[in-house]
Structures are given as structure tokens and as C-alpha cells.
Amino acid sequence: MQSAMITMKASGGKATRNSTGRLKYHVKTFGCQFNYSDSERVASLLEEIGYAPTENEVEADFIILNTCAIRQKAEDRVYGLFPHFQELKQKNSRLKIGITGCMVRKSSSKVSRKKDRIVKNYEEIDITFRINELQKLPDLLRELDPELDLNEAADEFDAGTLQNYFKINPKYSNTVQAFVPIAYGCDKFCAFCIVPFSRGREKSRLMQEILDECEQLVARGCKEITLLGQTVDSYGLSFDDRATKRFAPLKKGEKIYFTRLLEELDRMKFRGLKRVRWTSPHPKDMTDDLIEAVARLETQMPYIHLPIQSGSTAMLKRMNRPYTRERYLDRIAKIREHIPDCAISTDIIVGFCGETEEMFEDTLSLYEEIRWDMAFIAQYSMRKFTAAHRTMKDDVPSKIKQKRWHELNEILKQCSREGHERFVGKTVEVLVERVLEDGRLEGRSEHYKRTQFKGTEKMIGELVQIKVEEAGDWYLTGAVI
Numbered sequence: 039m040q041s042a043m044i045t046m047k048a049s050g051g052k053a054t055r056n057s058t059g060r061l062k063y064h065v066k067t068f069g070c071q072f073n074y075s076d077s078e079r080v081a082s083l084l085e086e087i088g089y090a091p092t093e094n095e096v097e098a099d100f101i102i103l104n105t106c107a108i109r110q111k112a113e114d115r116v117y118g119l120f121p122h123f124q125e126l127k128q129k130n131s132r133l134k135i136g137i138t139g140c141m142v143r144k145s146s147s148k149v150s151r152k153k154d155r156i157v158k159n160y161e162e163i164d165i166t167f168r169i170n171e172l173q174k175l176p177d178l179l180r181e182l183d184p185e186l187d188l189n190e191a192a193d194e195f196d197a198g199t200l201q202n203y204f205k206i207n208p209k210y211s212n213t214v215q216a217f218v219p220i221a222y223g224c225d226k227f228c229a230f231c232i233v234p235f236s237r238g239r240e241k242s243r244l245m246q247e248i249l250d251e252c253e254q255l256v257a258r259g260c261k262e263i264t265l266l267g268q269t270v271d272s273y274g275l276s277f278d279d280r281a282t283k284r285f286a287p288l289k290k291g292e293k294i295y296f297t298r299l300l301e302e303l304d305r306m307k308f309r310g311l312k313r314v315r316w317t318s319p320h321p322k323d324m325t326d327d328l329i330e331a332v333a334r335l336e337t338q339m340p341y342i343h344l345p346i347q348s349g350s351t352a353m354l355k356r357m358n359r360p361y362t363r364e365r366y367l368d369r370i371a372k373i374r375e376h377i378p379d380c381a382i383s384t385d386i387i388v389g390f391c392g393e394t395e396e397m398f399e400d401t402l403s404l405y406e407e408i409r410w411d412m413a414f415i416a417q418y419s420m421r422k423f424t425a426a427h428r429t430m431k432d433d434v435p436s437k438i439k440q441k442r443w444h445e446l447n448e449i450l451k452q453c454s455r456e457g458h459e460r461f462v463g464k465t466v467e468v469l470v471e472r473v474l475e476d477g478r479l480e481g482r483s484e485h486y487k488r489t490q491f492k493g494t495e496k497m498i499g500e501l502v503q504i505k506v507e508e509a510g511d512w513y514l515t516g517a518v519i
């Protein structure tokens with residue numbers, strides 16, 4: 039697709055040329071890596087149809103919020119910005135505000151017949167679009183302003199399918215470390231989670247399409263690829279994947295599709311790919327062949343993030359998580375058997391509906407037993423549309439949620455420090471990511487440990503050997519060797 043300068047016709051409140059002659063967009067991203075990856079596709083589409091990026095929202099003609107709805111707090115953060123947008127709109131009558139991501143139910147504009155509830159209820163918001171309907175964005179912009187003269191590329195996007203969404207080349211914000219989505223949506227329907235409702239049912243991307251995108255990245259110097267999916271290890275195994283026959287059913291004893299994808303990607307090591315990471319797997323789908331592949335493949339790193347959510351089998355059942363505490367322990371044992379020094383992290387929710395002291399004690403004791411390197415611990419908040427919202431009561435008082443959260447965080451801190459201490463005196467390989475405020479550099483080691491050291495800016499994007507001198511609660515400190 040070509041990119042051309044956009045021509046805007048001047049009219050009161052309509053999009054028009056700004057002082058530089060180009061329309062400008064500004065994207066604000068909230069939430070997980072998936073959203074950051076989606077924002078790269080939003081940026082790419084807007085640039086294809088003629089918009090230019092700006093870091094300064096005051097000069098933007100279109101501001102897009104890519105939202106997270108995993109917890110009420112995340113939504114509140116977005117709603118909290120609305121008065122600010124109203125002020126910006128008073129100063130700039132051209133400004134349009136769009137919302138995408140997990141808060142959006144329908145793609146619509148202020149003038150659509152069927153509007154999303156956000157467009158309906160908040161006058162500051164002009165457009166909502168479901169991220170897997172990103173191709174509709176040019177039409178929605180035109181719906182809002184029929185005089186908007188987008189360039190020809192805009193006509194190439196139609197109200198297409200998810201496959202088209204994946205075909206939009208992202209504008210990678212970092213070409214040394216890139217995110218590549220391999221599936222979209224989720225079939226698991228955990229009782230607390232809004233994702234199956236906001237992103238829809240799980241659909242996997244064709245393997246060749248993923249490999250092509252990765253090939254292109256590697257040809258451009260990419261050293262680390264992170265594969266993204268709500269449950270990466272169920273890649274190719276969703277209801278939709280079976281129904282559309284795009285992936286054949288697995289025969290007994292066959293490796294899962296995700297393992298095969300990792301094996302294919304591993305061949306790219308000969309062309310410069312150093313690391314392949316992925317997030318997040320589901321304990322139910324974590325097979326032996328996947329763990330063995332992580333141990334065996336050169337581009338796989340000794341780090342696995344495996345969400346548990348609760349250490350109580352009874353609570354896991356309430357959460358509609360189809361595995362037991364024992365199954366999870368079995369997976370950890372398998373990981374440690376094949377990758378003895380593997381760093382392991384997890385997600386935990388405290389205070390889910392009906393969580394008793396005993397259930398929480400099970401989570402505490404599991405933490406003591408496994409001693410995860412890191413855990414992302416959340417206090418439960420009820421989300422509309424979920425099974426918990428329909429059938430359960432958010433009955434754990436917030437004081438108890440906070441208390442449980444603090445207790446777990448105390449253990450997390452100890453375990454995180456222990457996880458760092460085992461590297462003191464050793465050499466780790468770090469992919470340098472950024473300059474810190476104090477001028478030192480920071481990157482991640484093979485075990486995904488944040489590592490800080492003195493160096494020069496030109497090291498960013500390079501793999502460097504660091505002798506670890508000190509372990510902190512949350513990061514390692516060392517020196518280049």
C-alpha cells in the first residue's frame with residue numbers, strides 16, 4: 039500500500055489541514071503487551087491512510103485510547119481522562135477521540151445507527167472500534183466527517199475479518215524486540231475474566247503468516263520475538279480452529295501446534311534470531327512436548343510465566359479454571375526436571391467471590407512451596423458480562439482483599455530477592471532495552487531478570503555479557519565484561 043499526504047477540506051469543526059499540512063494522530067495504550075502490539079497495527083493503518091504520528095496530544099487531530107478492562111481500576115483510569123479531552127476539544131474543534139481495546143463492545147461512531155454504549159453516553163467520544171475490526175476505522179472516520187479526504191489506501195480496508203486485521207503490517211515501535219500476535223480472543227471463559235467477551239472467541243493465525251512476519255522482522259535485525267496469545271499453548275486448538283478446519287485435529291501423541299511453531303521459529307537462529315519468548319500459556323494446555331521444546335531449542339529462554347490464579351482446587355473450580363493444584367504442581371515439577379534453573383512467574387487473584395480463609399491459605403502455602411520468581415497479584419474486582427457477575431457475589435470485603443494482597447506481596451518480595459541472589463557472581467546475557475534516569479542501562483537477562491549496569495547508549499539493542507554483582511528485590515546490578 040502506498041502512503042500519500044492527506045488532503046483535508048476546511049470546514050467548521052471538520053478535519054482540516056493543521057499547520058504542517060498533515061493530520062496528526064496520537065495513541066495512548068493501557069494494559070498488556072497485547073494492547074501495545076495492537077497499537078502498532080492502529081498506528082500502521084492510520085499512517086497508511088495519511089495521518090502522521092505526534093507525541094503531543096495538543097496538536098493531534100485524532101487521539102485513540104487503546105483500553106484495558108481487566109479490572110475496574112483500569113477502566114476508571116480511562117474514564118478519568120474524559121474531562122481532559124473535553125478541554126482539548128474546546129481548544130481544537132478538529133479533534134476527534136476514538137476508543138478501542140477491551141472497553142469497546144461495538145464499532146460505531148457518533149452518527150452510527152447502533153452505537154457502542156461509550157459513544158452513546160459520553161459526548162467527548164466520537165468513535166469506538168473493536169480492535170479486530172480495525173479495518174473499519176477509515177469508514178468510521180468518514181462516517182463522522184464525509185468531507186474527510188483520506189488517501190486511496192483507505193479504500194483498500196474494508197469491514198473485513200480477523201484475518202485482515204492480522205494482515206495489517208504493524209508499525210513496530212522496536213524492531214530489535216518485537217511482539218507478534220499468534221491468536222486472538224479466548225475460549226476459556228474463566229469466571230472472573232472479561233476477555234472472551236471483549237475480544238471474542240479464540241482464533242489462531244495461520245502458521246505461515248506468523249512465520250512470514252517473523253522472517254521479515256529477523257531480516258530487519260530483530261533479535262527477540264515475543265509471541266502473544268491469551269493462551270498461547272492452545273494455538274491451533276480452539277473451537278474456531280477446528281470448526282473452520284484450518285488446523286487438523288491432533289492425532290494421539292502428536293506435538294501441539296504451539297510446539298511446532300517454536301521449532302519452526304528456532305530455525306531462524308541461523309539468520310540472527312536470538313530469543314523467542316511467549317505469553318501467556320494456560321496450565322491445562324501446557325504439554326510435556328512444549329516443556330521439552332523449551333529445554334531443547336536454542337532460541338527458547340529459561341523463563342516461563344504460568345498463571346495459577348489460586349492455590350485452592352475448590353477455588354479454581356469456582357473460577358472455571360479446568361485444572362487442580364496437583365496438576366499445576368505437576369507442570370512445575372516437569373519444568374524443573376527439564377529446565378532446572380528455569381525462572382517461573384505467575385498471576386494470582388485474591389478475594390475472588392467466595393474465597394474463604396482456608397482457600398487463601400492454600401494459595402499462601404502453594405507460594406511457599408513453589409517460590410515463584412515473580413507474581414502479578416491482583417485484588418478481585420467484579421466485571422460485567424462475566425459468569426461471576428451473573429451468578430456470584432463479590433462478597434470478600436475490600437479490607438480482607440487488601441490484607442491478603444499484602445501477605446502475598448511479602449512472600450513475593452522474599453522469593454523475588456532469592457530468585458535474584460542465585461545469579462550473584464555469575465555472568466548473564468542481557469538484551470539492552472533502555473537508558474535509566476540515572477544514566478545507567480537496563481535490559482533483561484535470559485531468565486527475564488531486569489539487569490542494570492553502566493554502559494553507553496549505543497549498546498541499546500545489543501546483547502551484552504554482564505557480571506552480576508548485586509541482587510535487589512526487583513532487579514540485578516552488574517558490570518559489562
Ligand code: SF4
Pocket residue numbers: 224225226227228231232233234268269320
Ligand atoms: S484464560 Fe481465562 S484469564 Fe486468560 S484470557 Fe482466557 S478467560 Fe481470561
